[in-house]
Amino acid sequence: MSETAANIIKASYEASAVRMDQYPQDGLxxxxxxxxxxxxxxxxxxxxxxxxxxxxISGQPGKTQxxxxxxxxxxxxxxxRQEFFLVDLPGYGYAKTGVANRRSWSKFIEEYLKKAPHLxxxxxxxxxxxxxxxxxxAMLEWLRQNKLPVQLILTKTDKLSKTAIQKQLAVLARGFGVKSSDFIPYSAVKGTGRAELLDVICPLLLQ
Structure with missing residues (x-):
């Protein structure tokens, strides 16, 4: 699927949820x-x-709750044309977030990942x-243990030189126990990696 064939032509906010009964029921x-x-x-x-x-976008980590x-x-x-839901999950690992909040977030994120029927x-x-x-x-290990399909994406590649990107790819591949080709390097600033990510997502919409 080429970059010109696959694209996002419309996007809008749909809903926010912390419980299953709040998820959209469209079956997408x-x-x-x-x-x-x-x-x-x-x-x-x-x-x-x-x-x-x-x-x-917030400069304050942990904003998505x-x-x-x-x-x-x-x-x-x-x-x-095919509609689908992009689901933005709260970030993990923010130290200043209270313990009670972390536990609450962990619970509803885990429930979504394990039970969402259309994920x-x-x-x-x-x-x-x-x-x-x-x-x-730890997150990747948990996803693997639960047999969930994962695509690894490396963000902020515009902050590094091409040489540094290749070096980091090798370091991260060893650390995560994957191949360098298992990552999609992405720059939100330059748009690099966008076509590759669409090529992963769009075939899923045809299943």
Missing amino acids: TEVAFIGRSNVGKSSLINSLCRHHGLAR TINFYRLTAKLSEEA KLICQLIDIRHTPQAGDL
Whole structure:
């Protein structure tokens, strides 16, 4: 599927939830995004949808405290259009968040990931500038243990040179026990990685 064939042509906020009975009931495919607080998730979502301000960007980590659903329309070909939900999950690993809040968030995030009937893919976002972080490793291990489909995305690649990106790819691949090709390097600023991510998401909408 080429970049010109697959695209997001419409995006809008749908709902926020902390319980299953609050999830949209449309039966549409869902693709969820999760990552450490301040990983650049909102910027990536806005970049993917080409909709500035769709997901709120904050300099304060831990700002997203609910599961947020966005209704997207994908153009799969000249004739085919398909709606789906992009699901923005709260960030994990923010130290200043209270213990009670962390437990509450953990519970409803886990419930969503385990029980959402239309969830087809979880995109785990990882900041390319750092060595493997304990929270990221633990999240990936949990997703694997629960046999959930994961796409690893490396954010903020515009902060590094091409040489540094290749070096970090190798470091992170070793740390996460995957191949470098298992990552999609992404820059919300430059839009690099957008076509590759769409090529992963759009075929799911045809299943």
